[in-house]
Amino acid sequence: MKTKTKWLLFIVAVVILLIWTLITVIPLYWMFIGSFQDTKLSATFRPKMIPELWSIAPYERFFEKTAAIRWLLNSLFVSSVLTVTNVFFASLAGYAFAKLKFPGNKTVFWVLLGTMMIPAQVTLIPLYILVINVFNLGDTYTAIILPGVVSVGNIFLMKQYMSSLPTSLIHAARIDACSEFGIFWKIILPMAKPGLAVLAIFTFVTSWNDFFWPFLVTSSTEMRTIQVGLASFVFAEATDFGALMAGATVAALPMMVLFFSLQRYFLQGITIGAVKG
């Protein structure tokens, strides 16, 4: 009896997971397959689940008609810079909040956390005015990067992570005549490597996929990131289904490669907040 219900539950779970997987995978599959089917039919066109012809013509058209290489490089540059700054500043701040005593430590931390409660839409316009009108940074890398140099969410994540590192090591290093920055650089960072890796990957993926902010602050074709460029291509060439799919594949592929090669860290990332500090 008991094993029977267990089996039943197991089968139900598997079926649900299968359906879920299909729902997730089919659009990706479709995108991938579609990118190799050279047809210039309109959006009414329905790609076949099993393609009859394989052609790289859609890719050729995509790269011909757009500045895709430049966009990819832009995305790579912006995401890399944001990854480095986030890892550096979030771990620095997280360490300070977790392990250092200074007046207002708790207060500042709670105020920062409080800002997470404010929806991004609320700050969007003031931020836009600040970056474009006040600092006059429109259509520059600085404009894309500056607001994301470090996020409160990442500081919070790092604070949790740093709290779990033993304080006695910091004490030992202090007695060992290590400078305060040396303690962070030579002791804390090497120990926090797994946490930093997770942070880096998540930041990179988020920045790579970000659309709205780069879209707002860039205007020239050369300054677009791949996501913004792709969107503009969609507006311009709504009918060239194959090329659209090729573009989407190009934009998504780096993230997929990253995901599959670093799966382990993604899984860690899901639990990292749960591991109590």
Add this chain to the structure above:
Amino acid sequence: MARVEFRNVRKQFDDEKKGIFTAVEGSNFVINDREFVVFVGPSGCGKTTSLRMIAGLEKQTSGDIIIGDRIVNDLHPKDRDIAMVFQDYALYPHMTIRENLSFGLRNLKKPKTYIEEKVREAAAVLGLEEMLDRKPRELSGGQRQRVAVGRAIVRDPQVFLFDEPLSNLDAKLRVQMRVELADLHKRLGATIVYVTHDQVEAMTLGERIVVMNQGVIQQIASPAELYANPQNMFVAGFIGSPPMNFIDARVLGNSVFVEGTEFALQDTIADGLRAYQGREVILGIRPEHIFGEDVVSSVSGNYRLTKQIKAVEHLGSENLIYFPIGNRTVTAKVHPETVAYPGLSKTFVLDFSKVHFFDPETQQRIEY
């Protein structure tokens, strides 16, 4: 030259849950140059906090700390000429043993040859030569412990601070390391402040012991003195295993009465208890000073008490006998040939030359 002194040192924490909380109350002591002093007391009594204040890892709320002939209140840990061994060893996990040992000296910008020499020396003393290129995680608990000690030794400090360094080792290794640490103290000729909650460790290692409870120093004395003349019931109960028995007694004339049994007192003791005439006192007697009548004959007189045995534990070299007096259970540590089994009505002999009397209110020992 490296004495360590506390002058009215207090430490308060502003704790989230407990509010303002005093971890160390006006603490005063002098640790002499080259002395091995042990801080002992139950968990949470302020031992680690005291040690950290010597190290400069915590700043005292008030009072002065003196190391050598300097007031070190505002000195950074690296400038206090101390080294510390941590309870969890605190080895840098991503560095090799060699790097762990040399980290402090490298930060102090010592010449390379000097550092190599120091590391080699410490490794030789501690038997770590083979492990210098390994990482801490590849070492056993005992080896890690040695590395932690080694990291302190290479610094050549005036004062060594140990925070429960043996508490993570198994019993056998602990005894071995205890002997090695005592030996090391002789060789290094440095001042050692050693923290433990284990009174056996304190008694075997300490030249002098500072007994602490709830942030207050209870007594500072040599192990023998602590054992023979505890200042108060806390020290009496904490030092010695099994702990001292406390028995309710009443002073009448030149005798004390325990549950109606009269014990005549020597004149000096009776004089000392004069102020307690007609009042309750607490009689303290160690388990090893209670004998079975059948095995001992040297203690004569009327210091006898017949009681029904509640339980017996055979430890091989001795037996522990438990029997009730009033609503307390008394322990006797007796010769293994003493006849004893639960239910037996047995006459015990108490060695009254070794008993202490305590004031039930102040818990202080009554002096005579």
